[in-house]
Amino acid sequence: MAHNLSLPDRLTVLLVLGILAAAAIAFWNLLWVVVLSASLAIVIMPVKHYLGRSMREGTAALLTTAAVFFATIFSVGFTIAVLAQNGDYLTQIVQGILAWIASAETGGAAAGIASTDIAAWTDEQIASFGDWVTGLASQVPMLIIDLIVFFLSLYMFIYRGDALAAEVTAALPSRLRAAVEKLTRTSVDTLYALYIVHVATSVVTFVLAIPFFYVLGYDHIVFYALMAAIFQLIPIIGPSVIMLFLGVYSLSLGDIRGGLLVAFVGYPIVCALPDIYFRPMMMGRRASIHPVIMWIGFFGGLAVMGIVGFVLGPLFLALAITGYHILLEEMKEVKEAAQGT
Structure with missing residues (x-):
């Protein structure tokens, strides 16, 4: 049986929502x-x-x-x-x-x-x-x-x-609870991809970069490995920027060996391997959003919301896609119920 809120109940809800809105405005910068x-x-x-x-x-x-x-x-x-x-x-x-x-x-x-x-x-x-x-x-x-x-x-x-x-x-009502649980699972999986997998891939890049830069022979091994790991945190770009930079530096020194190592060893191992193998392996079946949608969320979120958009951008897109599928399921159930009647 549906539960209709009485006037005092509605006023209570409005009062609580007003307090929450006032608190959000007061602490907006935080x-x-x-x-x-x-x-x-x-x-x-x-x-x-x-x-x-x-x-x-x-x-x-x-x-x-x-x-x-x-x-x-x-x-x-x-x-x-x-x-x-x-x-x-x-x-x-x-x-x-x-x-x-x-x-x-x-x-x-x-x-x-x-x-x-x-x-x-x-x-x-x-x-x-x-x-x-x-x-x-x-x-x-x-x-x-x-x-x-x-x-x-x-x-x-x-x-x-x-x-x-x-x-x-x-x-929550049971029907709404099921939708909220789906949205919660999507949120957890997306945040897992943003935090755990993203940072873990950066760490893997750092570990793989150390022996490569040792073989390359330009010294400052930890510096180069750290820069590769930091750039790995940037979507799409990744440590390819470092490899391009080092390739140009090798040519400026006349070091053909270094340029070949960067192109045929450094890029495949330090740049491609973490993204092609380690990232999908760590994600497993928890990927709830397509990588392209994730990239749109990264850059769109940063442009609209600042640094917090790096997290909220992909999260909002993932929730929007999940909400779309929930809506389709609800419409399908209503259609089937109507046909059954």
Whole structure:
């Protein structure tokens, strides 16, 4: 039997919705942090379940959050340290490539002028980068607040997320509950692809890149491997940019062997192998969205919603596709019921 809300019930619902809307508006600038923490909590919830077998639920949630915190700090610190140590080396490479290009265009006749222009251009880019770093440093206090809110929210979602989902699901009608459960499975699978598989593929790229760059013989092995892993996090582009960069650098040095290694060993192993073999293997049957749709979600989300769109873009598209299939199933059932009558 259908349940009709009385006037007091409707007013209560409106009051609660109004409070939620006011809270969202008041904390709008931090809302993206909470959304990211909720999406990450959904993915790492199994870690809390595993730890919860031998300890209290609150302790398991705290340890899980602490593990994410230290992993994040280590990854960011390691990346910054490697990039800082190799900043001069990267500048030297760029200057060498630009000098080679200028020399090829002028036939070596204006090599001195080209070198001066290259040095000036490099100094200009370094100054621009310094201005960017200075602007970023001014945002450090707000960034610290964002991190505090992120990890506090992450802890609460890990700790109470299961109970919250169970409460909401139990309050829904059975027909609506089935649709919500399908949407929930789609959300979990999509977030799994975004976080676990994406990061794991980047780690695999880093591991595969180390022996290749050792054989290549340009030193700075960890730097090149780290850059390949970072670019692996960028959809479509991936570490191919690094291989193209190294290929041009090899030609600028006259190193034909290095260029051949980059083209016929580096690209297949460091770029293609993680995407063609490891990524599908780790996804298994959990892929709920076509890779092309995922890429549209990545770039469309970044363009519309900023950094949070990197997660919400593919997620919204996956939910829209699942909602479309749910609607088709509902229409099919209504049609079959009408024909049966």
